[in-house]
Structures are given as structure tokens and as C-alpha cells.
Amino acid sequence: MPGRSALKAEARAALAIARKELRIAVRYPLNAVNEVLQPLYQFLLPSLLLGATFLVGGRAIGLEASAGTSDLAGFLFLGMIVGGLVGTAFWEIAFSFKREMDAGTLEPAWLTPTSPETLVIGRAISGLVISGAASLVLLGIGLFVFGASFSPGIWLALPALLLAAASMIGIGYLVASMVLLLREPSFFVDATNFLFAIVSGVMFPVVVLPVAVRWVAYLLPTTYALDLLRVHALGTRPLLSPALEWILLVLLALGTLLLGRWVFGRTEHRMRVKGTLGQH
Amino acid sequence: MSGHPMEPVGRTGRRASGPTRGPAIEAVGLVKEFERGRRTIWQRIRGEADQRERFRAVDGVDLRVERGEIFGMLGPNGAGKTTTMRMLATLLEPTAGSARVLGIDVVAEPREVRRRMGAVLSDGRSVYWKLTARENLEYFAALYHVPAAESRARVTRALETVRLTDRADDYVERFSTGMRQRLVLARALLPDPEILLLDEPTVGLDPQSARDLRERVVELRGEGRTVLLTTHYMEEADQLCDRIAIVDHGRVVALDTPTGLKRTIAATEVVRLELSGGEPESAVLDRLARGGSIAHSARENGALNVTIHCRSARDFVPAAFDAARATGATINHVEVVPVTLEDVFLSLTGRALRE
Amino acid sequence: MSNPRSGRLGSAAADLRAFGAAGMKEWRLLRRYPSLMFGFLFWPIVLPVAYVLQARGYAGDSTAALDAFAARTGTSQVAGFLFLGWAAYMWISMILWGPGTALRTEQVRGSLEALFMTPVSRLVILFGPLVSQVAWAVWMFAIVGTVLVVFFGVAIAPLEALRALGVIVVAVPALYGLGALFAAVVLRFGEVHALVQGVRGVFTVFCGMSFPIVLLPGWAHAVALALPPTYLIGDLRSVLLGSSALVGVLPDLAILLGLGAAISVLAVIAFLRTERYARRGGSLASY
Numbered sequence: 001m002p003g004r005s006a007l008k009a010e011a012r013a014a015l016a017i018a019r020k021e022l023r024i025a026v027r028y029p030l031n032a033v034n035e036v037l038q039p040l041y042q043f044l045l046p047s048l049l050l051g052a053t054f055l056v057g058g059r060a061i062g063l064e065a066s067a068g069t070s071d072l073a074g075f076l077f078l079g080m081i082v083g084g085l086v087g088t089a090f091w092e093i094a095f096s097f098k099r100e101m102d103a104g105t106l107e108p109a110w111l112t113p114t115s116p117e118t119l120v121i122g123r124a125i126s127g128l129v130i131s132g133a134a135s136l137v138l139l140g141i142g143l144f145v146f147g148a149s150f151s152p153g154i155w156l157a158l159p160a161l162l163l164a165a166a167s168m169i170g171i172g173y174l175v176a177s178m179v180l181l182l183r184e185p186s187f188f189v190d191a192t193n194f195l196f197a198i199v200s201g202v203m204f205p206v207v208v209l210p211v212a213v214r215w216v217a218y219l220l221p222t223t224y225a226l227d228l229l230r231v232h233a234l235g236t237r238p239l240l241s242p243a244l245e246w247i248l249l250v251l252l253a254l255g256t257l258l259l260g261r262w263v264f265g266r267t268e269h270r271m272r273v274k275g276t277l278g279q280h
Numbered sequence: 281m282s283g284h285p286m287e288p289v290g291r292t293g294r295r296a297s298g299p300t301r302g303p304a305i306e307a308v309g310l311v312k313e314f315e316r317g318r319r320t321i322w323q324r325i326r327g328e329a330d331q332r333e334r335f336r337a338v339d340g341v342d343l344r345v346e347r348g349e350i351f352g353m354l355g356p357n358g359a360g361k362t363t364t365m366r367m368l369a370t371l372l373e374p375t376a377g378s379a380r381v382l383g384i385d386v387v388a389e390p391r392e393v394r395r396r397m398g399a400v401l402s403d404g405r406s407v408y409w410k411l412t413a414r415e416n417l418e419y420f421a422a423l424y425h426v427p428a429a430e431s432r433a434r435v436t437r438a439l440e441t442v443r444l445t446d447r448a449d450d451y452v453e454r455f456s457t458g459m460r461q462r463l464v465l466a467r468a469l470l471p472d473p474e475i476l477l478l479d480e481p482t483v484g485l486d487p488q489s490a491r492d493l494r495e496r497v498v499e500l501r502g503e504g505r506t507v508l509l510t511t512h513y514m515e516e517a518d519q520l521c522d523r524i525a526i527v528d529h530g531r532v533v534a535l536d537t538p539t540g541l542k543r544t545i546a547a548t549e550v551v552r553l554e555l556s557g558g559e560p561e562s563a564v565l566d567r568l569a570r571g572g573s574i575a576h577s578a579r580e581n582g583a584l585n586v587t588i589h590c591r592s593a594r595d596f597v598p599a600a601f602d603a604a605r606a607t608g609a610t611i612n613h614v615e616v617v618p619v620t621l622e623d624v625f626l627s628l629t630g631r632a633l634r635e
Numbered sequence: 636m637s638n639p640r641s642g643r644l645g646s647a648a649a650d651l652r653a654f655g656a657a658g659m660k661e662w663r664l665l666r667r668y669p670s671l672m673f674g675f676l677f678w679p680i681v682l683p684v685a686y687v688l689q690a691r692g693y694a695g696d697s698t699a700a701l702d703a704f705a706a707r708t709g710t711s712q713v714a715g716f717l718f719l720g721w722a723a724y725m726w727i728s729m730i731l732w733g734p735g736t737a738l739r740t741e742q743v744r745g746s747l748e749a750l751f752m753t754p755v756s757r758l759v760i761l762f763g764p765l766v767s768q769v770a771w772a773v774w775m776f777a778i779v780g781t782v783l784v785v786f787f788g789v790a791i792a793p794l795e796a797l798r799a800l801g802v803i804v805v806a807v808p809a810l811y812g813l814g815a816l817f818a819a820v821v822l823r824f825g826e827v828h829a830l831v832q833g834v835r836g837v838f839t840v841f842c843g844m845s846f847p848i849v850l851l852p853g854w855a856h857a858v859a860l861a862l863p864p865t866y867l868i869g870d871l872r873s874v875l876l877g878s879s880a881l882v883g884v885l886p887d888l889a890i891l892l893g894l895g896a897a898i899s900v901l902a903v904i905a906f907l908r909t910e911r912y913a914r915r916g917g918s919l920a921s922y
Contacts, residue, residue, distance in 0.1 A: 009425035016422030020411065027410040030829035041836030047689060049846035050717075053707050054693040054700040065695030072693075104406030108467060110371060112423035113395040187674045191681070198685045204692035275314060275363070275372045 017122025068237035077142035090193035092127030093172030164225035173260025309377035339530035352521035360530035398468030458489025547589030558609025567603035808895030809863035815902035
């Protein structure tokens with residue numbers, strides 16, 4: 001078991017990684033601005049405008065029928081927050097390994113006594129800080145510009161978001177493993193990130209998914225986190241009973257974390273055997 | 281128990297040497313096998329036999345690097361130097377054999393090894409371009425678990441060592457290749473390591489930067505650190521290293537001091553001749569061999585190039601002219617040089633280092 | 636000594652060969668990285684399907700909502716409407732990513748400097764990577780067409796397909812001009828990712844990939860009319876879903892061609908300026 005001082009050293013390393021990532025992020029100012037704007041113009045506006053095409057007398061009666069709320073903006077903005085979390089796992093945690101490999105800065109990190117797991121945790125911290133900040137700005141925009149309105153009960157769903165964040169670290173481990181193993185992981189990350197997000201219900205209520213895919217949705221922690229968020233903030237119809245969703249969310253968060261850590265550890269070992277660690 | 285000696289780490293620990301202290305690095309029968317090609321998912325699913333070709337990049341390397349020396353591994357590209365380095369640096373697990381760094385097993389306790397070692401390897405010559413030199417080092421200091429209170433001083437000292445103090449707060453994107461390489465060396469110094477692994481440290485550098493870096497390496501030995509470096513520049517190995525292992529095809533073919541290695545050739549000088557005419561070739565070579573030993577001969581563009589090791593060129597060259605005349609050959613060019621490690625390599629392997 | 640005239644001809648032929656080589660290199664890269672190929676199969680289907688599902692969520696079980704959609708878009712074929720919009724989006728994305736990223740990658744690796752030192756025309760460097768993308772555009776529209784016909788029951792007659800092809804061909808100069816302009820800007824500012832996202836975002840919001848542009852407020856509508864993708868998408872929908880003849884969209888096509896010429900000229904100017912700037916500031920090889 002690592003001692004306290006070793007844990008402290010790992011924590012400092014994780015914070016140093018996060019600080020480094022944030023520093024670099026602000027030194028590419030366009031990218032930082034994009035963090036907020038991108039979900040807006042890539043996802044929210046086209047989705048809102050498509051929603052507007054279906055309005056009847058200014059009301060989203062179709063959405064009301066399928067999800068239980070006519071607050072189109074509220075529905076989409078909450079989806080986008082969870083979408084941001086998913087994106088953090090896939091891009092900020094996992095894909096950053098590829099960026100560092102390409103830049104030749106990953107190998108020096110493997111050469112330090114810092115645990116490889118800490119490399120993931122550090123990125124998770126910076127990724128969550130960035131996506132958290134972007135989400136707050138976007139929520140503000142949703143509330144004040146697009147007229148979303150959330151019930152005060154939204155705070156009750158905050159633990160769901162935290163659990164989703166924890167499970168995203170687990171997913172980050174898993175995807176990072178793939179990133180390290182695949183020669184050209186961009187497509188894999190892009191595609192799985194998109195599928196993960198839409199199957200979780202970021203764009204539409206999960207009930208519109210074909211039945212077989214809906215079963216996949218039931219396996220994703222983000223499905224429950226988002227559903228609970230919408231139930232508490234917008235009064236949507238829950239997918240399952242909320243109590244069951246909470247239990248499943250806790251179990252899935254734990255499960256992804258444990259599985260992710262295990263797979264990442266195996267992957268790192270495999271790379272040490274095959275000699276591909278740090279190489280590109 | 282790990283079995284590694286309970287020895288102090290850090291500057292004071294490094295300088296004190298006693299009879300109980302073992303070697304800095306010890307490798308016994310180190311082997312690394314790789315597979316060529318890929319096994320497709322389809323082949324895996326069908327459970328087909330693995331038909332990938334296996335090859336040994338390192339084929340039983342034994343090394344013992346003493347504390348405080350600069351130890352070089354000299355060999356051509358693909359000889360297995362880098363693979364050996366990567367195993368010692370814990371980035372690669374050996375297929376067989378064992379290696380200990382400061383008495384610590386690299387497979388059983390890789391993190392303990394990394395804690396005490398600084399390394400500059402071939403794929404990790406990069407730093408973050410959008411950070412300053414200091415920010416880069418502060419970041420890596422945390423990764424090396426340098427205590428917060430010491431971090432600043434450690435970074436400053438590393439910058440001083442590589443003479444980058446005046447550029448410490450510039451973005452690395454504005455650095456020259458040589459400066460970046462020095463920064464990479466500074467990074468390897470952050471853990472205040474007793475041992476430094478440098479894989480081809482001067483590759484890609486201009487002569488001035490390379491000389492500069494070599495000077496830094498000598499200074500590091502002066503501080504009591506052990507340096508293990510690989511190179512395929514024989515001059516570099518000759519100049520820098522206290523001892524050299526000549527590596528070829530994944531094996532150590534000779535190991536000694538530079539002088540000792542050169543002494544293995546029973547010659548003090550090397551004569552290179554370019555001849556034309558003279559038939560048959562064997563007759564020419566036979567006659568030349570009477571004055572020295574023929575290390576290498578090859579025909580190029582019709583001319584016969586011969587490398588001869590001899591005790592004294594002063595005696596050999598006139599005899600060579602006689603030999604040529606006797607066999608109807610003409611000597612077009614004569615070059616006399618002292619014995620170098622290149623010649624040692626040639627005599628050991630029959631090939632030139634850069635072939 | 637060769638005379639200057641034959642020298643010029645020779646250099647044009649060499650440029651042409653270099654052009655071919657640039658396209659070939661891109662093609663080889665695609666073949667070497669099969670994941671890119673998967674991408675060309677995955678995205679043209681999955682992205683529009685996501686929006687079709689979203690539309691299903693918006694419609695619920697309400698026929699009134701579906702009627703509202705038909706009234707605003709002029710077609711009741713939700714899937715056809717969305718697939719065509721997103722197909723155009725993906726084509727544009729490829730054009731923006733491809734050359735910009737290719738040049739940027741060369742810049743980061745330092746091989747761009749080497750390229751600039753060769754005597755090939757700058758136009759080859761700028762437009763070369765676009766060559767290999769033509770085939771992929773055809774491929775993508777073919778996939779989208781197939782999915783629409785097979786899975787969503789959209790009837791596409793051969794004549795309509797031909798009309799659509801006509802629209803696509805007319806859009807080529809404008810879109811590839813945009814690609815080249817974008818590549819020049821990337822070299823100058825060095826941030827492909829943010830720039831691609833930004834430009835794509837503008838197109839997504841203004842050009843009506845997922846909605847009819849009549850929904851946009853007046854000023855945004857005006858912006859939409861200045862962007863080539865608006866015409867591409869609108870006309871594709873007209874000829875495939877609204878059974879318009881090409882004559883019906885002729886004014887649009889003329890505007891597309893005009894925009895194409897203007898943008899291509901702008902791209903060349905921007906590229907040459909970027910190169911001069913880079914040479915002065917030494918950022919050609921910068922990260």
C-alpha cells in the first residue's frame with residue numbers, strides 16, 4: 001500500500017498535470033473560447049432550430065408527448081451538460097494521450113515515478129474544470145438567452161452529475177487504453193464519443209431509440225444522470241423509477257471506475273511488453 | 281522484500297562510496313524478443329496459430345556499469361542499444377534475463393528505479409512548446425515527486441546546469457534544437473538522479489551544440505553521477521566514455537576502456553590504400569598482408585580499397601608500394617590514420633559502424 | 636540552354652505531376668489508416684440518423700407537429716430533409732479538415748518548409764490535397780442516397796439523381812475555394828481544430844443543415860444567402876425532395892459559380908500573403 005507521503009506526491013503530480021493542461025488551454029485562446037461556443041453552434045442551435053420546425057403555436061407539443069416537457073431549450077441545455085462530461089472523458093482524458101504521444105511528451109511522463117493512473121486523473125481534473133466552466137456559461141446562456149427555466153429541484157440532481165463525472169473517469173481509463181493501443185484512434189474516439197452521448201439521451205428522449213439500442217442506453221451511467229437531471233429540473237417523465245436510477249447510477253459509476261482502472265493497468269503492462277509505450 | 285540495498289539517495293549518498301555498494305547498473309543475460317507484423321482480429325477469432333516472425337533485438341546482453349563512470353554503448357543503428365536502454369529505463373519488459381539499477385530490479389520495482397534515474401530516450405525528446413522552460417521543468421518536477429518545498433530550487437539548479445537560466449521564462453517554441461535538447465537534459469536531472477540514461481544524446485545537433493552537450497555530460501560525471509549513453513558516433517564514445525561496450529546484433533561483442541579496445545587490434549596505425557590494376561586481386565592482398573593485417577577490402581568503381589592495420593605506417597607504406605609494383609598494381613591513394621574505435625568495430629564484426 | 640517558353644511549359648507539366656502526386660499521397664494516407672475509411676461509412680449514416688431520431692422526439696405522436704414541419708420545409712420527408720442537409724455538412728467538413736489539417740501536419744512536422752523549398756507552384760501545395768476528396772464526396776452522396784432509398788423509403792428517380800449531381804458539380808469550385816482559403820488561414824493562425832469547428836459552426840447555424848432557413852431572423856437570413864453551402868443544401872432538397880427541375884434553381888447555381896470564382900481568388904491571395912508573412916516571421920515551421 002502506498003504511504004501517505006506517496007499519495008501526497010501523486011496528488012501533487014495530478015494537480016501539476018491539470019495545471020499544465022489548463023495553462024496550455026489558455027495559451028490557445030481560440031480553443032478556450034471554442035469550448036463554450038462549440039456546443040452552442042454545433043449542437044444546440046441546429047437542435048433548437050430543428051425543434052422550432054416542429055413547434056405548433058409556439059409549443060413543443062411533440063416533445064411534451066415523448067419526454068414530458070415542452071421546455072425545448074431546457075431539455076437540450078441539460079443534455080449538453082452531460083454531453084460535455086462525455087466529451088471530457090473521450091477527448092480531454094483519453095485522446096490527450098494521443099496528442100502527447102504525437103508531440104513526444106508522453107514518454108518522459110512514463111519515465112517518472114508518477115503512477116500512470118495519475119496521468120489519467122490529472123487530465124480528468126483539468127477536463128472537468130474546463131467542461132464545468134463551459135457548462136456554467138452555457139447554462140447561463142440557456143437561462144437568459146434561450147428562455148430555459150429550471151425548477152429549484154435541479155440541485156437535487158447535483159450528486160447525479162458528480163457520479164456521472166466519476167464514471168466518466170472510468171470511461172476515460174477505458175478509452176485511453178484504446179487510444180494507447182490503436183495506431184490512429186481519432187475515428188474510434190470521435191465515433192464512440194458521439195454514440196455514447198446520443199445513446200445517453202443528450203439529443204432526444206431515450207424512448208425514441210429502437211428497442212435494442214435502448215438496452216445499451218440502460219447500461220450507460222450517463223443515461224441515468226441525465227434522466228435524473230431532467231426529472232428534477234424540468235419534471236420530465238423518468239425512464240425508470242428515480243430510486244432505481246440512483247442505485248443503478250452508483251453501481252455503474254463504481255463499475256466503470258473499477259473496470260477502467262483494471263483495463264488501463266493491463267494495457268500499460270501490455271505496452272511495456274510489446275515496447276510501444278511512449279512510442280508513436 | 282525488494283532486496284535492494286538500503287542506501288542513501290541524493291548528493292551525499294552518491295558521493296560516499298564503500299565496499300558494500302554494488303554497481304550502478306547490472307544486466308545479466310538480457311533478452312528482448314519482438315514480433316514482426318500484426319495478427320489480425322480475424323486470425324485471433326479463428327484461433328489460427330501465431331505465425332508472426334520473432335526476432336531478438338537484444339540477445340543476451342551482460343553489462344556492469346560502475347558508479348560514477350560514463351559508460352557508452354557503441355554500435356550501428358539497430359544493434360539493440362536503444363532496446364537495452366528502454367529495458368533499463370523500465371519502459372520495456374525483458375523477455376528473459378534480469379537487470380538491476382542501483383540494486384533495484386527493473387521489472388519488480390519499476391517505480392523505485394524511475395525515482396532514482398533520469399533518462400533522455402529517443403522518443404521523448406520533446407517538451408511542451410506552449411510552456412516556458414521553467415514551467416516545463418516545474419511540471420516534470422511534480423511528476424518526479426520532488427517535494428514542493430524543493431521544487432523551485434531543483435528547477436533553478438537544473439536550468440543552471442544546462443546553462444538555460446537566462447531563457448528560463450521564454451516559451452520553448454522559441455528555442456533552438458540545441459537549447460531544447462539541453463532542456464530535455466535538465467528535465468532528466470530533476471530527480472537529482474544518481475544515474476542518467478542518454479540515448480543518442482547528440483543526434484540531430486549541430487557540432488557546437490553537440491560539443492556543448494558533451495561538456496555538460498562530463499560535468500555530470502564530475503558531480504558523481506553515473507552516465508550510461510548510447511551512440512553510433514565513435515568519436516563521441518572515444519572522447520566521453522570511461523568504458524565502452526561495443527554492441528552488434530543484440531550482443532556485447534567487446535567491453536573495455538577506449539584505449540583497451542583499441543589495443544585489441546595489434547596495430548597502432550591504420551593505412552587505407554586505393555589501388556588499381558594488379559591481377560589477380562588475391563595476389564595483391566597476399567603481398568600486402570606480409571606487412572600488416574588486412575582488416576577490410578572491397579572493390580569500388582574498379583578500384584580496390586584496402587584497409588590494413590599495422591604497427592608502423594613508416595615501415596609499411598614503402599613495402600606496400602613494393603608489393604603493388606610486384607603484382608602490377610598502382611597505388612592511387614594512401615591515407616594513414618591512428619587506430620579508432622571504428623577500426624575496432626570493423627575488426628570485430630567485419631562491417632563499418634555506419635554500414 | 637532551354638528557351639524560357641519550353642521551360643514554362645515544362646514547369647507546368649511538372650506542376651501537374653506534383654498535383655497528381657499530392658492527391659496520390661492523400662489517397663495512400665487514407666488507405667494506410669483504415670479508420671478514416673470507417674469514418675466515411677459511419678458518419679454519413681450515423682450523424683443524420685441522430686437528427687432523424689431527434690426529429691422523432693420532437694414529433695412525438697403528434698401529427699400536428701409533423702404538419703408544422705411539412706408546412707415550414709415544404710416536404711414531409713423528415714429523413715430526406717435531414718440526410719441531405721447533413722450530407723452537405725459532412726462534405727464541407729471533409730473539405731475543411733482535409734487540406735487544412737494536411738498542411739498543418741506538414742507544418743508541425745517541419746516538412747512544409749521542405750515542400751516550400753521545392754520548385755512546385757504554391758497552387759499545387761494549396762489545392763493538391765483537395766484532389767483526393769472528390770472521390771469521397773461522390774462516395775458519401777451515394778451512401779446517403781442508398782440509405783434514404785433503402786431504409787427511409789425516399790424515392791429518388793434517376794433523373795432526380797442526375798439533377799442532384801449537377802448541383803454538386805456546380806458547388807465544387809465554391810466549396811473547394813473555401814477549403815483552400817481555410818487552409819491558408821490555418822497556416823497563418825496555426826489552430827486547425829478551433830478554426831474548423833468555428834467555420835463548421837457558422838455553416839451549421841446559417842446554412843440550414845437541420846432546418847429551413849426561413850426560420851432565421853432577417854439578418855441571419857442575409858448571412859445565409861452569402862454562404863455557398865446554403866445554395867447547395869437548398870437546391871439538393873429542391874431537386875430531390877421537391878422535384879424541381881435544374882432550370883428552377885438556375886439563379887442559385889449562377890450565384891454558386893460566382894461565389895466559387897471569388898472565393899478561389901481570395902484563397903490564392905490569402906495563401907501567398909500567409910507565405911510571405913511566414914517567411915518574414917519564420918513561422919512556416921512553427922508549432
